[in-house]
Amino acid sequence: MDFNFIQxxxxxxxxxxxxxxxxxxxxxxxxxxxxxxxxLVKYYRVPVARQIASAYIELSRNTPLIVQLFFLYFGLPKxxxxxxxxxxxxxxxxxxxxxxxxxxxxxxxRSVGRIQIESAESLGFRRLxxxxxxxxxxxxxxxxxxxxxxxxxLLKETSVFSAVSLADLMYVAKDLIGMYYNTWEAxxxxxxxxxxxxxxxxxxxxxxxxxxxxxxx
Amino acid sequence: xxxxxxxxxxxxxxxxxxxxxxxxxxxxxxxEVVVLIGPSGCGKSTLLRCLNGLEPIQGGTVTLHGEPVxxxxxxxYRIRQKIGMVFQSYDxxxxxxxxxxxxxxxIKVQKRDKAEVEAKARELLERVGLSDKADSYPSELSGxxxxxxxxxxxxxxxxxxxxxxEITAALDPEMVHEVLNVVLDLAKNGTTMMIVTHEMAFAExxxxxxxFMDGGVIVEEGKPSEFFKNPKTERAQRFLKTFTYTK
Numbered sequence: 001m002d003f004n005f006i007q008x009x010x011x012x013x014x015x016x017x018x019x020x021x022x023x024x025x026x027x028x029x030x031x032x033x034x035x036x037x038x039x040l041v042k043y044y045r046v047p048v049a050r051q052i053a054s055a056y057i058e059l060s061r062n063t064p065l066i067v068q069l070f071f072l073y074f075g076l077p078k079x080x081x082x083x084x085x086x087x088x089x090x091x092x093x094x095x096x097x098x099x100x101x102x103x104x105x106x107x108x109x110r111s112v113g114r115i116q117i118e119s120a121e122s123l124g125f126r127r128l129x130x131x132x133x134x135x136x137x138x139x140x141x142x143x144x145x146x147x148x149x150x151x152x153x154l155l156k157e158t159s160v161f162s163a164v165s166l167a168d169l170m171y172v173a174k175d176l177i178g179m180y181y182n183t184w185e186a187x188x189x190x191x192x193x194x195x196x197x198x199x200x201x202x203x204x205x206x207x208x209x210x211x212x213x214x215x216x217x
Numbered sequence: 218x219x220x221x222x223x224x225x226x227x228x229x230x231x232x233x234x235x236x237x238x239x240x241x242x243x244x245x246x247x248x249e250v251v252v253l254i255g256p257s258g259c260g261k262s263t264l265l266r267c268l269n270g271l272e273p274i275q276g277g278t279v280t281l282h283g284e285p286v287x288x289x290x291x292x293x294y295r296i297r298q299k300i301g302m303v304f305q306s307y308d309x310x311x312x313x314x315x316x317x318x319x320x321x322x323x324i325k326v327q328k329r330d331k332a333e334v335e336a337k338a339r340e341l342l343e344r345v346g347l348s349d350k351a352d353s354y355p356s357e358l359s360g361x362x363x364x365x366x367x368x369x370x371x372x373x374x375x376x377x378x379x380x381x382x383e384i385t386a387a388l389d390p391e392m393v394h395e396v397l398n399v400v401l402d403l404a405k406n407g408t409t410m411m412i413v414t415h416e417m418a419f420a421e422x423x424x425x426x427x428x429f430m431d432g433g434v435i436v437e438e439g440k441p442s443e444f445f446k447n448p449k450t451e452r453a454q455r456f457l458k459t460f461t462y463t464k
Binding site: 118119120121123124129138 | 269271294295297298299301302304306308310312320322324327370371374423448
């Protein structure tokens with residue numbers, strides 16, 4: 001084990017981890033927004049928008065992220081649309097994550113029985129009030145665990161960003177292996193970096209899920 | 218003539234080609250208890266659902282104090298505060314305590330003072346024998362207790378009429394008794410009610426007027442003493458016979 005190598009290139013990994021985290025957070029935040037919008041138009045059966053959301057969800061869920069990134073980074077410039085690799089990473093992640101988030105939100109919303117909504121309406125609640133006080137708190141117990149799983153899945157998916165020349169963790173590891181052949185050290189640092197990024201989030205989500213389960217019971 | 222709370226005029230409700238309610242007209246006066254009985258699928262529950270706008274109707278009118286009840290209309294939010302509805306399946310909000318189940322709508326919908334509403338909720342819980350359950354969650358209650366809480370939740374809105382849709386259908390016999398006693402108490406205190414039930418003894422005890430429905434129409438109506446002793450129509454006689462057993 002070459003500790004000098006690890007010490008020398010640790011700051012590069014830290015910088016790449018920072019970039020991965022920033023792009024991951026922005027992409028995931030956008031995917032939550034897109035997912036929520038899609039779930040709402042499907043839940044309320046908004047004409048036209050509902051069909052568009054369904055088509056988007058099928059397209060997004062049934063194509064790999066790397067293909068979506070290639071399309072954004074190499075395909076769109078042919079049509080005169082040029083985006084930086086960071087922008088492609090964020091848009092790609094939001095495009096993929098939005099569909100998974102939509103299904104998670106929708107699953108929660110649909111788990112709340114029709115009778116709950118009718119009861120609230122019978123008491124004079126308006127549609128938004130019914131959503132806020134009755135549907136969302138109940139839907140959350142179903143949606144939140146699925147959303148947490150999506151967040152971790154999407155953070156891991158960022159490992160394909162290097163395919164569009166984004167200097168993320170994977171990119172740095174591949175670069176160092178190519179230049180110095182310190183495969184073992186480079187991969188070890190890669191695993192450690194992802195663990196440092198994802199493990200704390202995973203632990204927080206596990207605690208959150210446990211609390212929700214207790215609340216539901 | 219006493220004041221009408223609800224007027225139904227020529228009400229028609231279809232599910233596809235099937236006319237579930239086929240031109241029903243009736244009025245309910247203040248303080249009156251009207252009990253709807255009839256075979257399953259005859260349109261009793263649908264009629265109640267039409268009265269607070271839960272179902273779109275295809276013909277006729279429903280009015281509360283002369284104001285039309287229209288499915289999907291903006292005025293419905295205001296009108297529904299005057300119509301209490303209790304369903305068969307308890308339908309309490311599982312994520313809220315008993316007290317919050319009762320107080321949420323008067324606080325959020327009617328914008329009433331929280332302290333006043335909570336005091337009133339505790340008073341209602343005391344009245345239905347559940348004062349020790351204010352901080353329990355619905356999952357910790359029996360079916361009968363849940364249904365009594367659901368009644369309190371409607372009563373706290375100070376409705377002008379209560380619609381009770383087979384509220385004991387999912388309960389075992391002992392719990393039926395505790396819930397129906399609460400309803401009898403409401404009737405004694407002059408609460409206007411429309412009740413759908415299959416409990417004939419209860420119907421006879423609580424009703425001022427019995428309405429017997431079949432095939433989406435009113436087949437017979439009258440005072441409970443007359444209806445249960447001497448039903449006029451052959452259809453009502455046949456229906457009531459199904460509740461008696463001889464060896």
